[in-house]
Amino acid sequence: MTALDAALVSGRREAEALMVDTITLYRPGADIFDRDTGQTIPGPPVVTFYTGKARVKPAQLAVSEVQAGEQELRLRQYRITIPQSTPLPTSGERPRPGDVVDVTASPDARLAGVRLWVQSVLESATATAWRIIAEDRS
Template sequence: MTALDAALAAGRREAEALMADTITFYRPGDDIFDRTTGQTVPGLPAVIFYEGKARVKPAQLAVSQVQAGEEELLLRQYRVAIPWSTVLPSTGERPRAGDVVDVTASPDLRLVGLRLWVQSVQYSATATAWRIIAEERS
């Protein structure tokens, strides 16, 4: 093992030690029309990339305001880190913008139920975690 390998292994252990939240990271499936209620409801995920521990933290305090149709949305950017050792699904499908991260558990109860929309995914052989840039839309 090289010095770089040892440093990366130590960094990855430390990065995972900070992962106190639990998430589900997936690609939404097609919506389904419920004939009983007359409502469209989310379908099952098309691809689940990861379920498990993560670190979810705001990227900045600033909030962006955008106009979507006739509504004004507030966008807050977050950084999500999952274990570097996480593998892609057996289909080989890679995450992309528009995929979703749901926070399912956290010591900070204000994060539970937070839905984040993926903006980008960062890959690197020398990273200590797999990092995802996502935004909350409210």
């Protein structure tokens, strides 16, 4: 084992030790209109990329405010890390902007239940974790 390999093994172990949240990363299906309630509900996921431990943390303190239609949204950016060893689905599809991260559990009760939208996915053979940049559009 080279010095780089040993450093990566150690770094990946330390990165995973910080993963105290639980997420599901998926590509959402088309929305479905419920005629009984008059509401549009999210369709089932088309592809689930990952379900398991993760680290979810704000990427910056600043919040961007944008207008969407007649509504003002605040965009907060988050950095999500999942184990570097996470395999791609058998279909070979990769996460892309517009995919969704649902925080299903967290020691921070304010974070549990948050939905984030993927902005970018960062890959590297020498990374200690698989990093995803996502935003909260609330």
